[in-house]
Amino acid sequence: MAKVGIREVARVADVSVGTVSHYLNGTSPVSDDKSRRIQAAIDQLGFVRNNAGRQLRLGHSSTIAYVVPDVSNPFFATIAEGIEQRAAGRGLSVFLANSKGDQPREDAYLDLFEEHGVRGMIVASPGQIENRLASLSARGTPTVLMGQLASSPSQPSISIDDVLGGYIATKHLLDIGCRRIAFVGGPLSVRQVRDRLEGANRAVRESGAATLEVIDVETRVISAGHAVGDAIAARDPAMRPDGVFAVNDLVAIGMVQTLIAHGVRVPEELALTGYDDIEYAGSAIVPLTSVRPPHEEFGVAAVDLLLAVIDGEAPDPAHLVFAPELVARASTAR
Amino acid sequence: MAKVGIREVARVADVSVGTVSHYLNGTSPVSDDKSRRIQAAIDQLGFVRNNAGRQLRLGHSSTIAYVVPDVSNPFFATIAEGIEQRAAGRGLSVFLANSKGDQPREDAYLDLFEEHGVRGMIVASPGQIENRLASLSARGTPTVLMGQLASSPSQPSISIDDVLGGYIATKHLLDIGCRRIAFVGGPLSVRQVRDRLEGANRAVRESGAATLEVIDVETRVISAGHAVGDAIAARDPAMRPDGVFAVNDLVAIGMVQTLIAHGVRVPEELALTGYDDIEYAGSAIVPLTSVRPPHEEFGVAAVDLLLAVIDGEAPDPAHLVFAPELVARASTAR
DNA sequence: CGTTTCGATCGAAACGTTTCAAGAATACGC
DNA sequence: GCGTATTCTTGAAACGTTTCGATCGAAACG
Numbered sequence: 001m002a003k004v005g006i007r008e009v010a011r012v013a014d015v016s017v018g019t020v021s022h023y024l025n026g027t028s029p030v031s032d033d034k035s036r037r038i039q040a041a042i043d044q045l046g047f048v049r050n051n052a053g054r055q056l057r058l059g060h061s062s063t064i065a066y067v068v069p070d071v072s073n074p075f076f077a078t079i080a081e082g083i084e085q086r087a088a089g090r091g092l093s094v095f096l097a098n099s100k101g102d103q104p105r106e107d108a109y110l111d112l113f114e115e116h117g118v119r120g121m122i123v124a125s126p127g128q129i130e131n132r133l134a135s136l137s138a139r140g141t142p143t144v145l146m147g148q149l150a151s152s153p154s155q156p157s158i159s160i161d162d163v164l165g166g167y168i169a170t171k172h173l174l175d176i177g178c179r180r181i182a183f184v185g186g187p188l189s190v191r192q193v194r195d196r197l198e199g200a201n202r203a204v205r206e207s208g209a210a211t212l213e214v215i216d217v218e219t220r221v222i223s224a225g226h227a228v229g230d231a232i233a234a235r236d237p238a239m240r241p242d243g244v245f246a247v248n249d250l251v252a253i254g255m256v257q258t259l260i261a262h263g264v265r266v267p268e269e270l271a272l273t274g275y276d277d278i279e280y281a282g283s284a285i286v287p288l289t290s291v292r293p294p295h296e297e298f299g300v301a302a303v304d305l306l307l308a309v310i311d312g313e314a315p316d317p318a319h320l321v322f323a324p325e326l327v328a329r330a331s332t333a334r
Numbered sequence: 335m336a337k338v339g340i341r342e343v344a345r346v347a348d349v350s351v352g353t354v355s356h357y358l359n360g361t362s363p364v365s366d367d368k369s370r371r372i373q374a375a376i377d378q379l380g381f382v383r384n385n386a387g388r389q390l391r392l393g394h395s396s397t398i399a400y401v402v403p404d405v406s407n408p409f410f411a412t413i414a415e416g417i418e419q420r421a422a423g424r425g426l427s428v429f430l431a432n433s434k435g436d437q438p439r440e441d442a443y444l445d446l447f448e449e450h451g452v453r454g455m456i457v458a459s460p461g462q463i464e465n466r467l468a469s470l471s472a473r474g475t476p477t478v479l480m481g482q483l484a485s486s487p488s489q490p491s492i493s494i495d496d497v498l499g500g501y502i503a504t505k506h507l508l509d510i511g512c513r514r515i516a517f518v519g520g521p522l523s524v525r526q527v528r529d530r531l532e533g534a535n536r537a538v539r540e541s542g543a544a545t546l547e548v549i550d551v552e553t554r555v556i557s558a559g560h561a562v563g564d565a566i567a568a569r570d571p572a573m574r575p576d577g578v579f580a581v582n583d584l585v586a587i588g589m590v591q592t593l594i595a596h597g598v599r600v601p602e603e604l605a606l607t608g609y610d611d612i613e614y615a616g617s618a619i620v621p622l623t624s625v626r627p628p629h630e631e632f633g634v635a636a637v638d639l640l641l642a643v644i645d646g647e648a649p650d651p652a653h654l655v656f657a658p659e660l661v662a663r664a665s666t667a668r
Numbered sequence: 669c670g671t672t673t674c675g676a677t678c679g680a681a682a683c684g685t686t687t688c689a690a691g692a693a694t695a696c697g698c
Numbered sequence: 699g700c701g702t703a704t705t706c707t708t709g710a711a712a713c714g715t716t717t718c719g720a721t722c723g724a725a726a727c728g
Contacts, residue, residue, distance in 0.1 A: 003393075003474070005684055016708045021686055031706065046473050051449040052395075053684030055386040056713045059337075071414070071430065077406030080432060093446050096405065096430040098414060112427050115385040139380050140337070222617040257619050283556040285591050285619050339714050350678045355716055363675065387714030390683050 004045045005053075013041040024049065055117060063093045064306060065113040065121040069101040074278045075295070076124060079146075082299020083122065090307060092119065101126055114141050120306045122146055126190060130155055142309040144302055148191050149319060156309050156318035158302050162192050165291045165324040166199025169245045169273045170212075172289070172326055174203060176334045178243025178271055179210045184228050184255065185247025186216040193220075193247055196275065200245055213241060220247055225254020232270075233262035242270055243332075249274035249281045249290055256286050256331065271332040287329040294322050338379045339387075346375040358383065389451060397427045398640060399447040399455040403435040408612045409629070410458060413480075416633020417456065424641060426453065435460055448475050454640045456480055460524060464489055476643040478636055482525050483653055490643050490652035492636050494627045496526050499658040500533025503579045503607045503625050504546075506660055508537060510668045512577025512605055513544045518562050518589065519581025520550040527554075527581055530609065534579055547575060554581055559588020566604075567596035576604055577666075583608035583615045583624055590620050590665060605666040621663035628656050 006024075010017040015034050022028040023038045030038070041047070055061045066083055068076040084094050095113065099106035106125060113121055114136060123133065124146040133143040133155060143156070150157035173181055183200050185193050197214065204212040215231075217224040225246065232240055232255075246252035252274030256266055264270055266286050274281055277292035301320055308314055340358075344351040349368050356362040357372045364372070375381070389395045400417055402410040418428050429447065433440035440459060447455055448470060457467065458480040467477040467489060477490070484491035507515055517534050519527050531548065538546040549565075551558040559580065566574055566589075580586035586608030590600055598604055600620050608615055611626035635654055642648055 003684095006686095007684080017685085018687080018708055018710095019706085022707085025686080027686080029706065034707085046469070048473060049449050050390075050451065050684050052386050052390040052451060053713090054686075056384075056390050056684080056715085057686045059713070061386075070411075071405040072408050072411030074406050077404075077432075080405070081434070084432065093443075096432065098411075098418065098430065100415070108427075111382075115383050117384065117386060135380070139382060222614065226617070254617060257617070261619070280556065280614070283560070283588060283591065285595070337714095340716095341714080351715085352678060352680095352717080353676080356677085359716080361716080362677085365676065368677085384714050387683090388716075390685085390714080391716045393683070 004047050005050065006047070009038065009041045009045060009047050012045060013037040060119060061117045062091060063095055063116075063118050064303070065095045065097065065109075065118045067097045067099055067106065067109055067113075067121060067123045067125070069099050069124060069126055071096060071098045075276055075293070078295040079299040079302070082296050083303050084299075086300045086303040090303070099125065103127055107132070110136065114139070120144070120310050122302050122306055142306060144306045144309065146302055149321065153317040153319075156305055156314055158298065158305055158320040158322075160293045160298075160322050160324055162195035162324075163199040163202070165275065165293070166196035166201075166245070167203045168199075168324070168326050169196075169275065169291050170200040170203035172273060172328065172332060173243035173245060173271055174207045174210055176243075176267075176271060176332055178241075180213070180241045181210055181243045181245065182213040182215055182232075182241035183245050183247070184215045184217060184225075184251055185220065186218060196245075196247055217247075217251065220251055222250050222254035222257075225251040225256075226258045227254075229255040229258030229262070233259055233264050237269075240264075240270060244270060244272045246272065246274050249276045249278045249288060252288055252290075252331075253280065253284050256284060256288065260285060267330065267332050267334055271334065273326075273332055277327050281327075282329065284331075286331045289329045289332040290327050291324045292327045293324045298322060338381050339384065340381070343372065343375045343379060343381050346379060347371040394453060395451045396425060397429055397450070397452050398637070399429045399431065399443075399452045401431045401433055401440065401443055401447075401455060401457045401459070403433050403440075403458060403460055405430065405432045408614075409610055409627070412629040413633040413636070416630050417637050418633075420634045420637040424637070433459065437461055441466070444470065448473070454478070454644050456636050456640055476640060478640045478643065480636055483655065487651040487653075490639055490648060492632065492639055492654040492656075494632075494656050494658055496529035496658075497533040497536070499609065499625045499627070500530035500535075500579070501537045502533075502658070502660050503530075503609065504534040504537035506607060506623070506662065506666060507577035507579060507605055508541045508544055510577075510601075510605060510666055512575075514547070514575045515544055515577045515579065516547040516549055516566075516575035517579050517581070518549045518551060518559075518585055519554065520552060530579075530581055551581075551585065554585055556584050556588035556591075559585040559590075560592045561588075563589040563592030563596070567593055567598050571603075574598070574604060578604060578606045580606065580608050583610045583612045583622060586622055586624075586665075587614065587618050590618060590622065594619060601664065601666050601668055605668065607660075607666055611661050615661075616663065618665075620665045623663045623666040624661050625658045626661045627658045632656060 006020050007017050010020045020038055023030045087094050097109040120142040122144045136143050145157040147159055149159045183197050188194050204210050215228055273289040275291045277290040281288040281290045340354050341351050344354045354372055357364045421428050431443040454476040456478045470477050479491040481493055483493045517531050522528050538544050549562055607623040609625045611624040615622040615624045
């Protein structure tokens, strides 16, 4: 398997390398005759364009990177879809990376992509990485911070108003008559958790007539919901909350499963809402009321924002904040 | 932001470019004095190594690609984790791509990665892509086919014995006393579905005392399970199967939810097993018996196989087949 | 002390592509 | 038939890195 380059193609087709390049890129018209000969040579030799040489000469690649803490999270996966669609429409490919919420690993990927000369990056990270992103920008790789509002006005970011989300979820519980509200979630060091709780607080404060209990969990997965569900079912019924706002759908799903298993009626005795509106939310045993961030638009908007920054047309301040909406289902239907 | 290259670093540190390269790669010893000067220059200038130049000179990159139909599928996500771990241990990075089961899109990614000169690819595809992979190999990019047994002996592949999986799932149902078995899944054009059904057939045939009904579904998601669950619950109880083997956990989860909602007792009246043992399987309302493919080992083995092929040490035939195992839970506990 | 070996360093060539300025060929208008 | 515009084509330079052979000083050896 001799490696075949553009000059080999040129030799076989009996044209110059420049012409082959023009043919490949449409940079300049190529006569029909030579076009045919070139294509024939490409097919015959199995020529594949070498991106390294191309990129070296061009000075940039035609890819962007999307770095997330967890690709298997349906939330990020749906956004990825929007990103890829939009990027493809702009002639860009997307490199995906899984940081697993691990800082060193995230760093390694950021370095890797920078060395690879991506045009820009969209980074969703639970951590504090604004400084890191600022360095990247300073060296010429634009970034968009996804999922949290950037504190620096010059750092483009795209996020969801989680305070508002927490507010509308809790308001909904209050509206259907709940008075002993519980917020299930943690740890508060996670921004999103903190914001949702803050929204819940605000709604309760506004109402004036309800109480808010906080039930802390370490992880935000189904099994954590099971544990909390067990604990609540074990309480004296008078001590149970009558409305629960779970920090995400996984926790809510876990809770509803055990609550029902213990004979606690949802939503009659205890109404419950989740957050994120993942695919399974509507498919749960009691279809789950949830707060839905705008998945599809989100990815598209992220790419558009990144492209704007790349083209030096960053809006200022470059922060996009999306409002989530409530999806009411059976788990709060009174 | 002037682009800063290795020669700029060399100029500032007052050494030759060759020395900087040696420092970066450890190719040859560099004196402490110059090491310090070089590092200082790098920090000062914010130098980032340009991968294009490097790769062009080297003739190859240090990345491999992992192409899957659906990154958000926990099955592929878990494997990805194993792949990344192992690859990192070998000094390789992993590029992830989402083909969405879409052939043109998959093709586009394969082209992209080939142009990028990846060292090799691990490709999970529901389609017929052996010819495509053969071309890649012929042009110098080794591949490992994941998820289906390659028909060509020379095409390395790594797969799970789905026939065996279908067999043990069905055998388990027979063992606990089921006699009217139903297989829920489709379409049969999908290899994995076909194989699982074949295993089920074999188990039923062996037993001699049971019947196997096939309930076809178009998609293998929760909502499809709901539909089938509704249909079964609507039947005259005497006409219902007493044991169901669902082609995957999503379908099984959907079924168990609606069956229970309709008052059909699981597992007493109807025992049910899923397939894949996804994270949610154990967290379902009735914890789900499932067939567990060896996730972790799988990714590691895929990388090892790919590396062997890259080094020209492909075992022959280069097919690795893993055996799944049954995880018994409440949904079949009689 | 002469010779060899070894460790550091250097400068230049090479990797495969795109682009640029310029040349060749063809068509056009008169 | 001549100048000129137009359409194609060309060869060479440049992108940033690694690597190779050469050089040089110092240490090791007898």
